[in-house]
Amino acid sequence: MIAPVAYATEFLLLLAPGYAVARAVVRRSNFDLAATPLVAYAITALAGYAAFWIYLWNPLAGRAVSVGWIAAALVALVLLARGGFAREEALPLALTFLTGLFYLAVLYLPSTGIPAANRFFVLRPPDNIIPQLFAERLYLGLDPRHLFGDWLSSDRPPLQTGIQLLIRPLAFAPQYTDVVYEIAGAVAQLAWLPATWLLCVRAGLSPRGRALVLALAILSGYCLYNTVYTWPKLLAAAFSLGALVFALPAPRAGRVASFACAGICAALALLAHGGAVFFVFPAFALLAAARRLRLDRALALAVTSGVVLLVPWAAYQRFYDPPGDRLLKMHLAGIVPVDPRPAGRAIAEAYARTPPSEIVRNKLANVQTAFGAAPLMEAATMSEPLGPINVWRVREREHVTAALGVANLGWLALPWWWRRADRTARRSVGALLVLALCSTAFWSVALWGPGATVTTHGAYALVLILFVVLGAALAELPAPLQHTIAGLALADLVVTWIAGSLPDAARVAPSLDLLMLVLVPLAATAVGIALVRSAAEPQPAVVAAPPGDRRRTQVERPS
Structure with a gap:
């Protein structure tokens, strides 16, 4: 009984203070009400990032911050309950909660407390508990450097560590520590769902199209696994999508506020997981090429917001626990052992000593792997039984095309959809497809290889936008x-x-x-009901009410 209760408790306590603030931000900035859950996640992440630094400075002060956050959550819950929820924000929030409940029921089906590393595969590396190890050392006042083995605390960004510290006092007894951390990590990863919802809204998908996109994503093993195996890659994907959405302000949204959110989300994505760079960089490069980034105060604020967030962590890596660049050398230069050279020098020397023909072969193998045309890496199948179901499960975890599952049928429907869709839909969905291709190209060239472009080495936002593209095409098929x-x-x-x-x-x-x-079938049924209700939702464009107007909304009917 502890898991469902703990999940509901942690979901509410983690997000309630951020949600209360998010409502004010959304109203003042005239954002879509559908943006409220993602903005709440961003505010929670900012609070967690601040908590990380406070814990590093003084663990007792950090504990006071955590207790204060929990107390603020209780107050925020009362205020939110009094204010009620508009449909446009309630649906994505409810779907996020129910999906998390379903996923955790699947995770704990064999036994509550089973390690996520052992639930779906024989054995996975402990990457999912690295934020937990980091957070626990900070909470106990221990030196966080030299985290385990020859890995440093600076080798991976700290965002999820900070988020988990916000509610660390809930693990008041040792036997609850692992479950509290697992659930907090899963709640953090669930940010992918409101981010994908918001992207569907801004891309102009119909309610039915949005519901199909989300159904295909929720029912994918890829999203299930990466939500409960709580490495912070879906968290990074959520903020990557947020950066993209806010960098393209809605007509009535405040441009300055929207770009500030874009800069903050881009920085949060990189502070969650470095793999986000394979999406964030191509996305903003394309926006610049399309002349969507004017050199004005809004863009300056976006850049400043991002830099202010990233510089402290860069200083931590450079001065407190150097060098913090092991993963850069591993993925961009193929250097696995600890290497004392600066990352730039190590990468340059790796390319200088490698024959050009081999470099080209490596990159071509990366392209093949990105499109699922290469065999699984040996490390991916190590210790795993070789039955067809097991091999397919590994493929859905590792390869982009396999991760999309039956959504790949959308490739067949895409030409037909393109001929039927209006110009606006073609522009938005087509732009997402171009972004996916550019992100894949950048990823394939940047990684050392050969065959390194498995999903676990990339930007998870790539898979999410492909769900949107393919789901949009499939949504035009007959209902049966x-x-x-x-x-x-x-x-x-x-x-x-x-x-x-x-x-x-x-x-x-x-x-x-x-x-x-x-609980598994009950939660799955509840998710299905939420999806059906979202598909039946009317499609006016809803924006937040002006400041001072608490509950009214402005509705624009399609012309």
Whole structure:
């Protein structure tokens, strides 16, 4: 019983203060009300980032901040309950909560507390608990440097560590520590869902199209796994999408506020996981090439906001726990052991000593892998049984095309959709497709290779925007075909990830948790109901009411 209660508690306590502030930001800036949950996540992340630095300075002061956040959450919950929720913000928030409940029920189906590293595969590296190890050392007042083995605390960004510290006091007994951290990490990763929702709204998808996009993403093993295996890659993806959306302000939105949010989200994405650079850089390069980034006060504020957030962490890496560049050397120069050289020099020397023909072969192999045309890397299948279901599960984890699952049928529907869609839809969805291709090209060239472009080495926002593109195309098919496609996605999830992974989980948890066995179908049904309700939603463009008007909204009907 502890897992569902703990999940509801942590979800509310983590997001409530940020949500209360987000409402004010959204109203004052005239953002879409659908942006409220993502803005709430951004405010929570900023608070967590501040908490990280306070804990590093003084653990007792950090604990006071955590207790203050929890107290603020209780007050915010009362205020939010009194104010009520507009439909446009309630639907994505409810869907996010219910999806998290479903995912955690699937995770804990063999046993509450089963490590996520053992749930779906025989064994995964401990990357998902690195934020936990970092946070725990800070909470206990220990030196966080030399985190474990030959890895440093500066090798990975600290955003999720800070978010988890906000509610660390909830783990008041040692037996609750792992569950509290797992659930807090999962709540953080769930930011991908309101971010994808907002992208669908800004791309002009119909409610039915948006519901199909989200159904295909929610029912993918890729999103399930990367939400509960709590490395902060979906968190980075969420803020990457946020940076893109806010860099293209809605007509009535304040340009300065929107660009400030874009800069903050871009920095938060990089502070969550460095792989976000493979999406953020191409996205802003394309915006600049399309002349969507005017040199004005709004852009200056966006750049300043991002730099202010990134500089402290760069200083931590450079001066407090140097060098903090091991992953750069590993992925961009193929250097796996600890290397004392500066990253720029190490990368330059790696290219200088490698024959050009080999470099070209490496990059071509990266392109093949990015499109799923290469075999799985040996490290990906190590210790895993080689049955077809197990191999497909690994592919859905590692390869972009496999991660999309049945959404790949959208490639067949895309030409037909293109001929039927109006100009606005073609422009928005077409731009996302171009961004996906540019991101893939940049990723393939930047990584050392060969065949390094597995999803775990890239920007998870790439997969999310492909769900949007392909879902938009599939949404124009007749309703029975859409329902069939969603049913196939559900079947893939059940066979490949829920039931198919139980033999691996049985190695550490041989029996099933009866409560979770009941909760899985109940939560899945609730998610389905939320998706159906969102598909039936009317499609006016809703923006926040002007300052001083608490609940009214301005509605623009399509002409």
